[in-house]
Amino acid sequence: MTERPYVLLSCAMSVDGYIDDPTPERLLLSNAEDFDRVDEVRASCDAILIGSNTIRRDNPRLLVNSEERRAARVARGLPEYPLKVTLTGSGDLDGELKFFNTGGERVVYCPDRALTKVKTNLGDRADVVATGETLDFGIMLDDLGTRGIRRLMVEGGSQVHTRFLTEGLADEIQLAIAPIFVGGGGPRFVNDGTFINTFRDRMRVAEVTTVGDVVLVRYIPTKAKLGA
Template sequence: MADRPYTVLSCGMSLDGYLDSASGERLVLSNRADLDRVDAVRATCDAILVGAATVRNDDPRLTVRAARRRTARVARGRTPSPIKVTVTGSGDLDPRTRFFTHGGGTKLVYAASAAATACSNLHSVATVVDAGATVTMRWLSEDLHARGVRRLMVEGGGHVHTQFLTDDLADELHLVVAPFFVGDSQAVRFVADGAFPFHAGRRARLAQVRQLGDVVLLRYGLSDRFTQVEPDRDGDGGPPAESVGQ
């Protein structure tokens, strides 16, 4: 198998497993302490990936927010924020979204061949990669590795997380649980149906549990590349410190 980046899946969900509501309004699952933790993890990564639906619906910046973390990255010869990556099957992306307009640096759009021409309006703000008839996360991961990405953070949404998990491409999972229910089966779940490598007969390794205000972080090791370390909580993007949770 070709090389791929060390891949961290990061997700927040409700107590009943939903990423968002069905109302069209963005559902706030995290809190300030957890957002700072996510920022620290971002600072350790070479690239951040989200699906096109997340770009359209959430309009994320996907940048390292803390100035000290950006400064530390630059001091180590890196860009202030990681490369931004998205994937689309339709090409329906607006170049005015914050994914493209905030943070500078490289933006990569992996598009199915049929959608690549629809991305012509993105060529001034991103590199569009024709990923073939159907974009697969394995091919995308190998292409990112060839571009120098050694540590990848995947921040959703559910369809993208499902593909990484069912194709056994994730090395660790950061799952944050918010203290409320959505209670609407029309809402978006953490993952869709699929054949997952972890099931009742093969349990994922729970490496850490940490309370962050009113949410809880569950950190799972999903591959033999997983190590019992976490990003420096100071968040400067430096060497990770040993995890204190089991």
């Protein structure tokens, strides 16, 4: 049986747990040093996943920005960029968005009912994989494993992080906590949900460090894979 990738959830949030505010402009919670740290983590991973809601809202490229880090990946026999991954239940994806037109290969996961719509919208910009009647995260991870993905970085948004945590599919959480309060109205790191014991129990704090004015905390669930 193919091994699923190690799943690392990455998120920047305010002290009161928000990842954005209700204004149209994107709230930047990280600082320059933390953005560089995230770039380094991206470069260390085989794939980066982001939800379709976040793609529509923020129109990110989701790249490794450092030329040196990309060159180091190539020197190790890896693609210049990690595989870019997204998932959609509705199939409402615009092929003109930056995610689908900038560096690296792309794969999109969707339920059977959205397969034709996604292929029509994206053409040859991405490999599209159906996961059955529902958007099945287990099937997605199994498929990524068959593609040689050993380390998957998940950058949100809230719905995606919540699914990984409520289904017990995350091996590590990296939270960058910015020294501000949002005060309400925006999305949070996770939504309400029924979290399994792996995450309801006290997690292990693997690291606490400052990155400029941001505090980075790494959590390891009690039953996460060894070697974290």
